[in-house]
Amino acid sequence: MSARYKMLSAHSKRQSKGSGRGKKKTMKYFILVLIAGFGCTALAANQQVSETPQQLLQQILQQQQQQQTINKQREARFLKEKAQQAKLLAEAKAALAKAQTENEKLQQTFDEQAETLITLKRTLKQRSGHLGELFGQVRQLANDVQTTLQQSLITAQYPERIAQLRSLSETKQLPTTQELRQLWYELQREMTASGEIVSFSAPVIRTGGQSETEQVTRVGSFNVVTNQGYLRYVPEGPLQLLASQPSASTLDRLNGWLQAKTTVAPLTIDPTQGDVLNILQQQPTWIERWQQGGVVGMIIGALGVIGMLLGIGRLLQLMFIQRNVKQQLSQPKVPQQNNPLGRVLAVYQQQQARNLEQLELCLDEAIMHEVPKLERWQGTVKLLAGVAPLMGLLGTVTGMIVTFQTITLFGTGDPKLMAAGISQALITTVLGLIAAIPLLFLHTAISSRSKALIQVLDKQAAGLLAQQFIQDHSATTTQREA
Structure with a gap:
């Protein structure tokens, strides 16, 4: 089956x-x-x-x-x-x-080198011991010295030392003996150079902005100067010519010191290493202060100039009239038309034949005709002397309004924003007082001289009337005796 x-x-x-x-x-x-x-x-x-x-x-x-x-x-x-x-x-x-075979080899090499690096670092740390702290202090010192030397005028002559100190302060490795010696050398050179007067070539920026290499002179660690004036040192930058130099006498002293052939010569220096010169450079001039007053300040300045011109012109005119009056007093018999006394004497001679009352009226009329000429522009000068402080007060109020508007918009965090309004408020007040004070003196001088001349006219007119009265009285007495 x-x-x-x-x-x-x-x-x-x-x-x-x-x-x-x-x-x-x-x-x-x-x-x-x-x-x-x-x-x-x-x-x-x-x-x-x-x-x-x-x-x-x-x-x-x-x-x-x-x-x-x-x-x-x-x-x-x-x-x-x-x-x-x-x-x-x-x-x-x-x-x-x-590639895989090479990668395995490289990875194995990397691991071996990493282990070697760890071992070397451990060995370096063990061997350095307290030197690690010492080298840390050296780097800190190099950093501090670098900051100090950046602000020193001597760096304008040796600008390369900043780079050397920067590399020492920023390095992660242990400093070498040469670097330590270089640090010591810079400290010693700073101390030595601070007591020297040295001339060297350096780039200089002029006021217009052009940079040219010029021969400059360093006065210790205080100032750097040239034949054009004082220079300003900017850290890690070229020297700059001060836009606003000191007074003319100071510059003349500086030029005399640069050209002096003797070992001792006077020189003005800034012991704050240029801080005072920088502050003076930042201060505004009188024109800048006047511009800070705004429109009100300009109006006050215009009023002051107009009042001064009127007052000085009128004072000179009164001095000229006073001189002519003195000359006329020396020759009362010969009246001149270039002075008010001569014109009053001329009226006396013309109206001498009249009676005493009529002669007095004529002399009063002649004096009253001369008084407005002698008191001309006095009211205008007095008005300007009174308006100037009021305009200053107006500028103060408007300046405070501007200040409060600034505070409303920006708050009080930055004071510089409020400086414009406060400056306008103060400058206008100062300008009003500056305009009013000399105008008051001019008005007083003009008024006193005009009053003195009017007194001379009144005195001479009274003398002439007295003389005429005596003459008339003598003639009447003679007629009665005859």
Whole structure:
């Protein structure tokens, strides 16, 4: 039974395999027929239909041969490209293996060097001991010295030392013996140079912005000067000529010191190493202060100038009239028309024949005619002297209004924002007082001189009336005695 069963199973398997092969062959024939049909359809669409079935069969065979040739070429090209791809794949795998091997070696080397570095650091720390703290102090000292030397005028002569100290203060390594000696040398050179007067060439920026290399003179660590005036030192920058120099006497003393041939000569220096000169440079001039007063300040200045011109002109005129009056007093018999006394004397001579009362009226009229001329512009000068302080008070009020408006908008955090209003308030007050005080003195001088001249006229008129009264009285007495 078992042998028969095996035979039956083997026969069934062969039948199934045969049937399978039959099915495959049937499918191949079917596919070929379809391909032929499609080929015939395409041929019928593109070419003319063959006249006979033999010609159609011949065309199908030719197309099959052409298709087989094309397929063989494609298979050959595919096999060739497959071999090339396989070769490239093998090369890439070999490169990958080589790179992995090198990576393993480099990783191993990195790990070994990292362990060596840790060991060396530990050894360095053990061997340095307290020197680590010492070198930290050295770096801190180098940083402090660098900050100090940046502000020193001596750096204008030795600008390269800042870079050397910066490298010492920023380094992470232990300083060498040469670097320590360089630090000591810079400290010693700073102390030595602070007591020297040295001339050297350096770039100087002038007031107009032009930069030129000039010969400058350093006076210790206090000032750097040239024949044009005092210079300003800017850290890590060129020297600058001060826009606002000291007084003319100070500059004359400086030029005399530069040209002096003796060992001792006077010179004005700034012991604060230029701070005072910088402050003086920032101080505004009188014109700038006047401009800070705004419109009110300009009005006060104009009123003051007008009042001063009127007062000085009138004072000079009264002095000229007073001189002519003195000359007239020396010659009372010859009246001149260039002075009020001469004109009054001329009226006396013209009206001398009249009686005493009429003569007195004529003289009073002549004096009253001269008084307005002598008191001219006095009221205007007095008015300007009174208006100037009032204008200053007006400027003070307007300046405080501006200040409070600024506080309302920006608060009190930045005092510089309020400086403009406060400056206007104070400057206008000062300008009003400056204009009023000399005007008051001028008004007093003018008034006193005019009053003195009027008194001279009154005195001379009274003398003339007394003289005329005496003459008339003598003539009357003589007539009565006759």
